[in-house]
Amino acid sequence: xxxxxxxxxxxxxxxxxxxxxxxxxxxxxxxxxxxxxxxxxxxxxxxxxxxxxxxxxxxxxxxxxxxxxxxxxxxxxxxxxxxxxxxxxxxxxxxxxxxxxxxxxxxxxxxxxxxxxxxxxxxxxxxxxxxxxxxxxxxxxxxxxxxxxxxxxxxxxxxxxxxxxxxxxxxxxxxxxxxxxxxxxxxxxxxxxxxxxxxxxxxxxxxxxxxxxxxxxxxxxxxxxxxxxxxxxxxxxxxxxxxxxxxxx
Amino acid sequence: xxxxxxxxxxxxxxxxxxxxxxxxxxxxxxxxxxxxxxxxxxxxxxxxxxxxxxxxxxxxxxxxxxxxxxxxxxxxxxxxxxxxxxxxxxxxxxxxxxxxxxxxxxxxxxxxxxxxxxxxxxxxxxxxxxxxxxxxxxxxxxxxxxxxxxxxxxxxxxxxxxxxxxxxxxxxxxxxxxxxxxxxxxxxxxxxxxxxxxxxxxxxxxxxxxxxxxxxxxxxxxxxxxxxxxxxxxxxxxxxxxxxxxxxxxxxxxxxxxxxxxxxxxxxxxxxxxxxxxxxxxxxxxxxxxxxxxxxxxxxxxxxxxxxxxxxxxxxxxxxxxxxxxxxxxxxxxxxxxxxxxxxxxxxxxxxxxxxxxxxxxxxxxxxxxxxxxxxxxxxxxxxxxxxxxxxxxxxxxxxxxxxxxxxxxxxxxxxxxxxxxxxxxxxxxxxxxxxxxxxxxxxxxxxxxxxxxxxxxxxxxxxxxxxxxxxxxxxxxxxxxxxxxxxxxxxxxxxxxxxxxxxxxxxxxxxxxxxxx
Numbered sequence: 070x071x072x073x074x075x076x077x078x079x080x081x082x083x084x085x086x087x088x089x090x091x092x093x094x095x096x097x098x099x100x101x102x103x104x105x106x107x108x109x110x111x112x113x114x115x116x117x118x119x120x121x122x123x124x125x126x127x128x129x130x131x132x133x134x135x136x137x138x139x140x141x142x143x144x145x146x147x148x149x150x151x152x153x154x155x156x157x158x159x160x161x162x163x164x165x166x167x168x169x170x171x172x173x174x175x176x177x178x179x180x181x182x183x184x185x186x187x188x189x190x191x192x193x194x195x196x197x198x199x200x201x202x203x204x205x206x207x208x209x210x211x212x213x214x215x216x217x218x219x220x221x222x223x224x225x226x227x228x229x230x231x232x233x234x235x236x237x238x239x240x241x242x243x244x245x246x247x248x249x250x251x252x253x254x255x256x257x258x259x260x261x262x263x264x265x266x267x268x269x270x271x272x273x274x275x276x277x278x279x280x281x282x283x284x285x286x287x288x289x290x291x292x293x294x295x296x297x298x299x300x301x302x303x304x305x306x307x308x309x310x311x312x313x314x315x316x317x318x
Numbered sequence: 319x320x321x322x323x324x325x326x327x328x329x330x331x332x333x334x335x336x337x338x339x340x341x342x343x344x345x346x347x348x349x350x351x352x353x354x355x356x357x358x359x360x361x362x363x364x365x366x367x368x369x370x371x372x373x374x375x376x377x378x379x380x381x382x383x384x385x386x387x388x389x390x391x392x393x394x395x396x397x398x399x400x401x402x403x404x405x406x407x408x409x410x411x412x413x414x415x416x417x418x419x420x421x422x423x424x425x426x427x428x429x430x431x432x433x434x435x436x437x438x439x440x441x442x443x444x445x446x447x448x449x450x451x452x453x454x455x456x457x458x459x460x461x462x463x464x465x466x467x468x469x470x471x472x473x474x475x476x477x478x479x480x481x482x483x484x485x486x487x488x489x490x491x492x493x494x495x496x497x498x499x500x501x502x503x504x505x506x507x508x509x510x511x512x513x514x515x516x517x518x519x520x521x522x523x524x525x526x527x528x529x530x531x532x533x534x535x536x537x538x539x540x541x542x543x544x545x546x547x548x549x550x551x552x553x554x555x556x557x558x559x560x561x562x563x564x565x566x567x568x569x570x571x572x573x574x575x576x577x578x579x580x581x582x583x584x585x586x587x588x589x590x591x592x593x594x595x596x597x598x599x600x601x602x603x604x605x606x607x608x609x610x611x612x613x614x615x616x617x618x619x620x621x622x623x624x625x626x627x628x629x630x631x632x633x634x635x636x637x638x639x640x641x642x643x644x645x646x647x648x649x650x651x652x653x654x655x656x657x658x659x660x661x662x663x664x665x666x667x668x669x670x671x672x673x674x675x676x677x678x679x680x681x682x683x684x685x686x687x688x689x690x691x692x693x694x695x696x697x698x699x700x701x702x703x704x705x706x707x708x709x710x711x712x713x714x715x716x717x718x719x720x721x722x723x724x725x726x727x728x729x730x731x732x733x734x735x736x737x738x739x740x741x742x743x744x745x746x747x748x749x750x751x752x753x754x755x756x757x758x759x760x761x762x763x764x765x766x767x768x769x770x771x772x773x774x775x776x777x778x779x780x781x782x783x784x785x786x787x788x789x790x791x792x793x794x795x796x797x798x799x800x801x802x803x804x805x806x807x808x809x810x811x812x813x814x815x816x817x818x819x820x821x822x823x824x825x826x827x828x829x830x831x832x833x834x835x836x
Binding site: 110114117118151261262 | 728
């Protein structure tokens with residue numbers, strides 16, 4: 070019941086916003102039910118991938134917006150992905166709402182000054198290992214959309230203790246050839262017979278395992294220095310800058 | 319007269335020729351080369367000593383990707399298939415003699431698997447292909463023209479054929495996919511000359527049939543039990559051995575209490591009538607999608623003090639089983655891959671299930687994963703080493719249980735899995751003592767494999783990796799002898815044959831078939 074002394078006007082948008090949030094949640098929940106029954110067999114029960122690709126991404130490359138995702142769901146991707154002929158247009162809509170929610174981080178207010186953070190990013194020479202919007206060097210993971218994929222707490226952790234926040238599949242290795250110098254770097258390819266490594270100077274190395282001493286894998290190691298000595302205010306600003314990187318160009 | 323006999327022999331593959339396949343080791347006449355399912359070549363030219371010299375002789379590019387085909391080779395002609403397509407090639411050069419295809423209906427949906435085909439069968443002067451839209455088609459071996467075709471099931475209900483048919487005496491046997499769509503599975507035999515259906519074995523027994531009591535209410539109608547991998551055959555016993563897939567819905571067993579026969583079982587059927595002779599269920603009331611869709615391996619050895627006719631299987635559920643193939647009696651079983659769902663097997667081979675290993679709403683962590691400790695691709699057995707070779711998958715999953723509403727022609731899964739950290743999963747080619755399941759050696763793979771294994775009398779084991787390697791190991795020790803980067807993930811079975819007296823090895827890697835020789 071509305072209180073008499075409450076001004077009327079601000080209530081309308083509030084109610085509308087609440088209604089739309091509730092509707093969105095209801096759509097998401099209905100979409101989740103459809104997803105679990107019809108999509109999860111290939112994309113994983115949590116959307117994290119399996120036989121089909123992971124859908125836990127801020128932007129789906131094949132369907133970057135809602136209409137294109139609805140179209141893709143309806144038509145499928147022949148020959149591998151079946152189209153959802155059995156779903157009504159409304160069900161497809163709800164499913165798309167859910168799928169698009171998978172890669173979205175909960176919105177958060179990130180403290181700090183991203184402009185100063187960007188300045189710090191430049192001064193700390195982060196671009197000598199990372200690419201942002203086409204600028205920088207590709208030894209480390211690209212950061213152009215890191216703020217859409219990782220929250221501020223994770224980004225802070227990655228700066229303070231890089232080895233505790235490694236990207237999926239990331240591995241440092243040390244290869245000691247039976248003849249020649251030791252190579253340490255990031256694994257970029259591996260099969261049961263060969264290994265491919267990129268070293269800190271950006272040099273590629275490819276070895277047959279038979280030509281190496283047993284390969285030394287260095288799990289939970291990162292070549293990135295820890296930025297624990299950065300003044301706390303600077304750290305906050307750097308995190309604010311990284312969190313602002315949403316991949317939009 | 320002699321010449322005529324020779325020509326006749328060349329132009330046709332009578333049943334007896336497949337029964338006696340060992341007398342002509344240069345050919346590969348049926349899915350696993352012989353009816354025994356061993357995927358073993360008696361050829362000896364290639365050995366661990368000279369395999370390093372293997373080179374590409376020719377390659378063939380398919381119309382479609384993700385090929386799972388196992389080629390057939392008859393008298394210098396190779397027959398390959400893809401989804402709704404087939405081709406005949408010169409084994410010396412890869413040049414094409416003919417090709418055949420028929421369109422996949424525009425409203426066809428493959429529910430729970432990719433569009434693929436695992437190979438053809440040959441008998442007399444016909445080549446047999448099973449299509450995604452559930453036709454069995456007989457092609458003239460010389461021209462690729464259709465002789466007859468027969469519709470076996472309705473693809474709109476989720477049935478589909480990806481299987482390589484098996485040609486036995488006057489009959490062509492096929493099975494169906496569709497275990498994620500609530501089908502009721504079957505194994506069909508068709509008259510090889512006319513396409514008339516000779517018999518059908520329903521893998522989910524209906525009212526009045528033995529085994530029906532393992533289903534409640536109407537659950538049997540959507541009970542699954544697909545039959546999508548080619549079986550084995552014992553011509554002396556005239557018994558056909560076939561693996562049966564998972565029950566439906568896959569991960570929610572609440573609607574189907576009971577053992578759910580004959581899902582996740584091997585069945586032995588009379589070749590003439592399709593009558594069930596015996597069955598052995600590996601995973602009663604499966605809730606993890608552990609199909610027994612495997613190629614059974616038949617071999618003879620002394621077990622428990624007497625010589626026996628045996629049937630062996632490294633199962634998707636992570637146990638290796640040896641049974642008596644005359645009676646189905648369980649003889650031995652033990653894990654060959656990490657598993658966390660059963661304490662072990664009782665003295666009749668029934669798993670002692672660990673409580674809490676079934677899927678839950680929140681997800682329950684179990685080894686092995688949905689795709690199992692091994693899957694549809696072939697294992698191999700070498701009579702020379704007495705070893706059973708299997709491409710093993712070491713991987714766990716979070717298993718989820720969900721609601722399952724049956725709607726014809728859509729997923730009827732009732733849950734599923736979520737993959738975990740890819741750094742924690744791996745694979746191996748393992749050599750097991752075929753009679754005991756004891757591991758003799760393993761060759762580690764970076765990721766859980768999707769390719770089959772072939773053993774040869776020259777002492778090699780061939781297989782492939784997700785990273786694109788096609789390779790040979792020493793069959794006695796597992797030491798690598800040769801490897802080749804094909805450029806794509808391998809999801810097929812290798813074969814071997816002769817060209818002008820020289821040994822060849824063939825493998826499909828995605829869109830390309832490679833043929834290797836010295």
